[in-house]
Amino acid sequence: MNVHSALKNKLDKKNLILDTTLELISENGFHGTPISMIAEKAGIGAGTIYRYFENKEALINELFKEIKRKVMNAMLDDYNENKSFKDRFKHLWMNLINYFMDHPKAFQFIEQHRYASYMSKLTREESFMIMSPVMMFFIEAKSAKAMKDLPIYTIISLAYGPITSLAKLQIDHKQKLSAERIEQAANACWDAVKNN
Numbered sequence: 001m002n003v004h005s006a007l008k009n010k011l012d013k014k015n016l017i018l019d020t021t022l023e024l025i026s027e028n029g030f031h032g033t034p035i036s037m038i039a040e041k042a043g044i045g046a047g048t049i050y051r052y053f054e055n056k057e058a059l060i061n062e063l064f065k066e067i068k069r070k071v072m073n074a075m076l077d078d079y080n081e082n083k084s085f086k087d088r089f090k091h092l093w094m095n096l097i098n099y100f101m102d103h104p105k106a107f108q109f110i111e112q113h114r115y116a117s118y119m120s121k122l123t124r125e126e127s128f129m130i131m132s133p134v135m136m137f138f139i140e141a142k143s144a145k146a147m148k149d150l151p152i153y154t155i156i157s158l159a160y161g162p163i164t165s166l167a168k169l170q171i172d173h174k175q176k177l178s179a180e181r182i183e184q185a186a187n188a189c190w191d192a193v194k195n196n
Contacts, residue, residue, distance in 0.1 A: 014052050016042050018063050026105040030060065030113070061123040064113055067106045068130045074099035076133060085146035086194065090186045092134060093159060097182060100167040107167050147193050158192045 020042040024033045035056055039046040053059040075095045079088070100107035113119060128135075138155055141147045147155055162185055169175050 013044070013048065016044070017049055017052060017059070018066055021059055021063055022067075022105050022109055025060075025063075026108060030116070030118075035059075057118040057120075060113065060116075060118060061120050063109070064119060064123055065126055065130065067110055068127045070103075070106065071096065071099060071110075072130050072133065085141045085144065086190055088137060089141070089159070089190050089193070092137065093163065093186045093189060094182060097163045097167060097185075100163065101170050101177070104167075104171040107171065111164065145195050148195050150193075155193050159189050162189055 017038065021033070021038050024038055024041060028037070033056075035046050035049055038059075039049055042049075049059065053062060075092050077095055079091055079095075081088070083091070135152070138147070138152050142149070142152065142155070150158075166177060166182070166185055170177050
């Protein structure tokens with residue numbers, strides 16, 4: 001086996017473990033998902049999981065960061081820095097809500113585990129770094145006076161809160177959100193944060 005295929009095999013196995021963990025935790029919760037169950041469902045030995053992750057907490061922390069990376073990639077898909085602050089805001093906002101609605105298990109995982117005690121300080125710091133392109137947008141918009149003079153986290157809360165509520169509405173209550181409703185919500189969120 002050459003170095004390239006060995007690396008690919010290792011990455012495939014790691015992704016298999018992460019995907020299986022997300023699926024099982026969605027169904028059984030953190031405490032109801034032992035490593036042995038993940039190994040059985042993934043069709044590998046528990047020892048293989050321990051080769052990649054020190055323990056279940058390390059596995060969950062890595063899964064959290066991996067989902068954050070996917071969220072960031074989705075948000076930045078077709079992103080254009082040359083557009084207006086409003087257009088860029090709406091683009092990021094709509095990409096995020098669409099990602100969450102298309103990936104309900106990832107959304108629920110982030111929501112359930114974001115403040116959990118087993119999320120390490122390092123994971124929180126790395127998550128912050130992963131999300132830095134979006135943070136830079138908010139900092140840039142605020143310094144250009146395109147957004148209200150509020151703390152960045154207040155602005156993000158005003159923008160993110162409706163995303164979680166609407167995603168839950170569709171995921172938990174099976175209320176299909178039309179493109180028009182999503183667009184209306186994005187405009188309302190922009191109105192909430194823009195500098196008048």
